Amino acid sequence: TNQRCTYTFDLIMTSDDSCEVSFKDALVFDNKQVTEGSASQENGVWERRKTLPAEMISRNNFSVWSILKKCIGMELSKIAMPVVFNEPLSFLQRISEYMEHTHLIHRACSLSDSIDRMQVVAAFAVSAVASQWERTGKPFNPLLGETYELTREDEGYRLISEQVSHHPPISAFHAQSLKQEFEFHGSIYPKLKFWGKSVEAEPKGTMTLELLKHKEAYTWINPMCCVHNIILGKLWIEQYGTVEIVNHSTGDKCVLNFKPCGMFGKELHKVEGYIQDKSKKKLRVIYGKWTECMYSVDPKVYETHKKSDKKTGGDTKKVKQELSCEGEELDEMPEVQETVTVIPGSALLWRITPRPAHSAQMYNFTSFAMTLNELEPGMTRLLPPTDCRLRPDIRAMENGDIDTASTEKERLEEKQRAARRERSKDEEEWSTRWFQLGTNPHTGAEDWLYTGGYFDRNYTHCPNIY
Template sequence: MNSEEEFFDAETGLESDDSCEVSFKDATQENGVWERRKKLPAEMISRNNFSVWNILKKCIGMELSKIAMPVVFNEPLSFLQRISEYMEHTHLIHKACSLSDSIDRMQVVAAFAVSAVASQWERTGKPFNPLLGETYELTREDEGYRLISEQVSHHPPISAFHAESLKKEFEFHGSIYPKLKFWGKSVEAEPKGTMTLELLKHKEAYTWTNPMCCVHNIILGKLWIEQYGTVEIVNHRTGDKCVLNFKPCGMFGKELHKVEGHIQDKSKKKRRVMYGKWTECMYSVDPKVYEAYKKSEKKSGGESKKLRQERSCEAEEADEMPEVQETVTVIPGSALLWRITSRPAHSAQMYNFTSFAITLNELEPGMERLLSPTDCRLRPDIRAMESGDIDLASSEKERLEEKQRAARRERSKDEEEWSTRWFQMGTNPHTGAEDWLYTGGYFDRNFTDCPNIY
């Protein structure tokens, strides 16, 4: 599958070793073929009559995970479902598995790491905080993988996930501890946690951490998002490393969305240069070609000072989003590694969801008996918000949070520790650091010990 293909195409189904294996398809039938849905049950709820400032004004510089936010500022997905969006461009993993050269594999893995944050572009709604013990499973037979995630800790909030190829070609796993801070006009998110991608055929493991994310104009002006920071991807078998710099907006907005970096081998020789935008595409090029291009560009003078000043993203009232060039300037001789999948025309009315994200909370009739009772799709507050009932979503969110607090009080009274179901704390064999690792068994579908959290 190439990056231009859409992810809601109909499935025909594949054979599986699991007798209870389930395909997630929308309950819409056209010409006898099941298709995933292409829109949400209701359009996005308006936030015009709500002020986030009234909630956040006392929280400047604080970590926000313990701050209760009105449901209207959410999007109708759990953070566990948001994590599964890393898998939207799984075709890149399949591509990496098929390549014989380690540098070629690294550049495709690096493109996958960039693509994993691409769905966050213009997604200014906050995902629902998962309840302790909440899970989400996603099986995509058309893309050849299945995923399970679990909320393994509430304070601090930690989400663990594990995705695996149906043909045993790869495993992709990690745990995320998102730290959110409010800085007056913006909210900064630090996605602490390590991503690990294992290409089983090549006996390779790649690890990296995601970049920082900042949502601007929380109080005033149009919301906009930037990703920034250095991402290092390490191939633990070969010693190859890719260093990617997600560039911050900067004073004149020239660097907004840009990603630049290079791949070096174990002797630290630069082998490829990578460039592009995390909102759009990534290319790679030979380092000598890149340097020659930059020298010729420098001689030509580049942009005038006056033009740079006109593009300044400084403003007195709000951090205005600078104008964004729609395309990346392609250096002759470059290879396209990845291009973002176009969003549906009605995306702005659907919380700026991608076609892939629109499908994540769909629930086919009869699916309840196959899902774990802790699955996000069964959360009544998310289901109500998806259907446009903000009052029911708010009351259900409060009920679930109080039920969670009551359960915690009961455990405290009995001096009982919370026990995770599908993940256990262990040691990442590639980094040596503590990590939440999948213990297996979820797809046997024995859910008798799952907690009643809804």
């Protein structure tokens, strides 16, 4: 078979104490089928696409510096970038990539122990940002009122997202299990800053995952993200910062440290953390890379391994690590270090799905991302006119027509500005369609909450934004 699990990979890892460790030493929490491409419908009539209609457009003849040199330290959401620096997806579609590893949520729902569930939820939180690896194209800014629907019967969920605010840009989403097992929702206000050679994204907004059968709610905020070398050199991405996942029902907490790469790239992509109960007793250690895999292990086993590692000189170099993009002197991408050293007795929580061979020519999309802008047979008549699959600029870029994409992008932005002027003249407030501002019942903080009704398929009052 082609299952993604420990006993089918014969990859041997060698730890610093010369103990050979294979994936066979790990228990398995992640047993999702690897499909090597797109999933097909159960009736076998139709398959999701495995490629885009056209390859990525070259950016070699365009200078981002000419646009950004006056913007150092500024918030970037109001700056219009040439379409050539985009990827052919709306930010709403990019958000839906959090759902690529939904099998982890299903796995968490099936577990009886709350700490086991927390482990898998932590892996899901890491997997939700894994698609950003090498994704250096900018998604299209959603228009006010834009929506995106993603229904995946094979994965057992459906999602609706809406652009609920333009200034500041806020995107709200709500995903629900088709069998009423879970709900996953949040609102995202990404703050982007330009620091001379890099762009830093602060992902403001809380993720909330509710496991309905267990009456549990987990919340967290995603890590910081930085895109390096946006002026010269090879673009590369790192994520860093502390992510705290709280189980509001039990008081358990998982603290994950996304490590900045530091000098020599020693910590590039690494994630380490622990799960503690409400009395702050550490119960599991979580480790791995957000670009590869995540494991968990008993804290005592982890400490023993760490001491052994130090004795053999595995931790002799201490390097100063910067926690921000600001003030960098060297921006060269470090060489990717060895893959994760598996500690004996660890449990594999998650392993990333391999990207298709032609991914680099397709904006570094995953197989999942490749399908997000596809119009499935019969879909057009079911979608509201606000769905971003119907956006002409994104569609043109996907088809490799950069001139039409640029013209349409400018037309849509001007149409949006004109509509805003009309509302201002009439002293009319914009009214959201599927979400409203409320209070997150678990955090007590302000949040955009789904009001329901989207899947009733009554779209007569949806605005004409395209």
